Amino acid sequence: MSLFHKNGKAKDASAFTNFALKKAALKGNDVIDVFIYFDEHEKATNFPLPRTGRKFISSKLGDVNFMAGGNDILVMGGGAFDETEYVSRSQYLMAVGAKLYDELEDRKITKANWLGMPNHNDFGAIAYGMYVRSFNNGEEQSLLEMGNCTYVGRSELKLDRVLAQAIGTNLTRMLINIPHGVHMGNEQNGLTVQRFVMYLKKQFNVTACFNNREQLANLGAGGILSVGRASAESPALVEVTYCHEDCTTDTPAVYVAKGMMYDSGGAAVKPAGSMKNMKYDMSAAAIAAGMLETFKRANAKCHVKVIFCLAENAVGQNMVYNGDHVVMLDGKKVHNTNTDAEGRMVLYDGLIYAQTQAAPHATCYLTMGTLTSTGKVMFGGRCGLAYAKDQRLGHTLNACNDDTGRINDVFLVPDDPRTDNVVYSGEPGVDLVNSQSTVASGSEYCYKFLKAAISESNRNRYTHVDIGGGIVFGKKDISEEPLSYESGTGWGVALMADFFSRLG
Incomplete structure (x- = not known):
């Protein structure tokens, strides 16, 4: 999962494409990778993929596309924080996590790795939103197994407290x-x-x-x-x-x-x-x-x-x-x-x-x-x-x-x-x-x-x-x-x- 930089600006599309293709080329990786594509200004920020039959990925919240080998990488639009809709950035990121959980649940995806490194607080809010959304049918649903949980600085993100609170x-x-x-x-x-x-x-x-x-x-x-x-x-x-x-x-x-x-x-x-x-x-x-x-x-x-x-x-x-x-x-x-x-x-x-x-x-x-x-x-x-x-x-x-x-x-x-x-x-x-x-x-x-x-x-x-x-x-x-x-x-x-x- 990637949240880009604190100013909300996306990474260069070509850099991301190279990163994604390099990740997809790794051997023995049968767990899907998740990438969240944010747009600070809620514009339809699309970027082309170097594939036959060019596709476009949208940053609109909840839009989902697969790339780099068919179903290796799931890219979900993360939209942008809108203070007229959410009381805080944390609540907005919880909503992103809830959307992501729904998309993965609909596709029966129970294991995923994060592609990219979010900052600690933002990742915690997204994870909290995912865990809380696991209750969305009135009873506990399957919890997503999230691998390689790291954030900026390469330090481990301890999800124990987030999970305990959820x-x-x-x-x-x-x-x-x-x-x-x-x-x-x-x-x-x-x-x-x-x-x-x-x-x-x-x-x-x-x-x-x-x-x-x-x-x-x-x-x-x-x-x-x-x-x-x-x-x-x-x-x-x-x-x-x-x-x-x-x-x-x-x-x-x-x-x-x-x-x-x-x-x-x-x-x-x-x-x-x-x-x-x-x-x-x-x-x-x-x-x-x-x-x-x-x-x-x-x-x-x-x-x-x-x-x-x-x-x-x-x-x-x-x-x-x-x-x-x-x-x-x-x-x-x-x-x-x-x-x-x-x-x-x-x-x-x-x-x-x-x-x-x-x-x-x-x-x-x-x-x-x-x-x-x-x-x-x-x-x-x-x-x-x-x-x-x-x-x-x-x-x-x-x-x-x-x-x-x-x-x-x-x-x-x-x-x-x-x-x-x-x-x-x-x-x-x-x-x-x-x-x-x-x-x-x-x-x-x-x-x-x-x-x-x-x-x-x-x-x-x-x-x-x-x-x-x-x-x-x-x-x-x-x-x-x-x-x-x-x-x-x-x-x-x-x-x-x-x-x-x-x-x-």
Whole structure:
């Protein structure tokens, strides 16, 4: 594979032709070679081949031709980066990788060598796009075996980390795609709270688990219990610890993840059109699992705790009603005005647990959940909204966003202290209101509600990311390549892996 020079200008055509013919003349090479022909200005940059019946190779993205001996060398057009189509060059290169994977998959090509030497970062983005695209039919497809993986300077390119991140990304997509119920006769399979707990115990280091109602009641997790009251299965709070044996810090970073395995809205029941895809309401938990899988496969040297807050917001005779009062894990009483505002209820308990039991002195506390559609209204989707009181923490999140090519884009919303008090109740004996009309947007209100769970000493170590509104589920993956069905996009894994590997 060749990416030419950083300025995007192609190599001289005659030089490439000589290089290609020399490569094709090598004996015993029965593995196809892949060459990507880019054009910086999106012009149809063609060059003639010295063969009878002159052919032309196009740089248009996705155009494929074979040359130098029939099927020895596959040349695919790579097009050019267009900032009106892709959020970053990395996302564009992921799309190139996705296109290449589709072309090779269609031709049943499972092994290939790269013809030419791309630079390290660009090649990593293309490889990541190929690996992520291997999931494009909703399940893992065959992974291309890529040989002679070298880049400029002739140093080896270690694909282990790219592959680890792609496997973590595709795991997240798979978990999001599994229905809550798969019904066959009297059997119900699918991804429920307790099945997800079993999965976590099998795959990761579970250091604490409260997965029945008695355990949660003894813990005092009233917020989580209130959301899962009507469900046939108990809600759960699960603590998972990742700590590499060579990690030098005893202080972890903490990720508190919303995992609503299905959200009907409860007593504030959703309309059918809004409920059909509510299996994706566990996306933050799926992203956390993908991040942990990435760490495990890459042997990341960090120390991270994930608090999974799991429940099913169901309709039933035991459900909490709009207007009920709920006593949370810290003893505060919440006026539950909207049972469809359930994510902030489980995350609140998770934050209290993280600060009082799991990691009282963590380097940071991050909450994530599919909470509101504010981000979609503001940006049309594909952009999470991040909040942080401390600018340094916000800048770290922004730096991670830039370093991962903005394929998991976030927008840092200023923390306005004037809205800190909008979540508090004026009713005697009641501390907080989980949902009400105020000057704050819906997403900001969620952040301020969760911020009320943060102790004063931890305020500068807390950040929140709202990922609602189709960011994590849709008809495109994170390379912006279209899918023929709605699926988990893979958003978030690369960003969270980068963020927590820095702070953990």
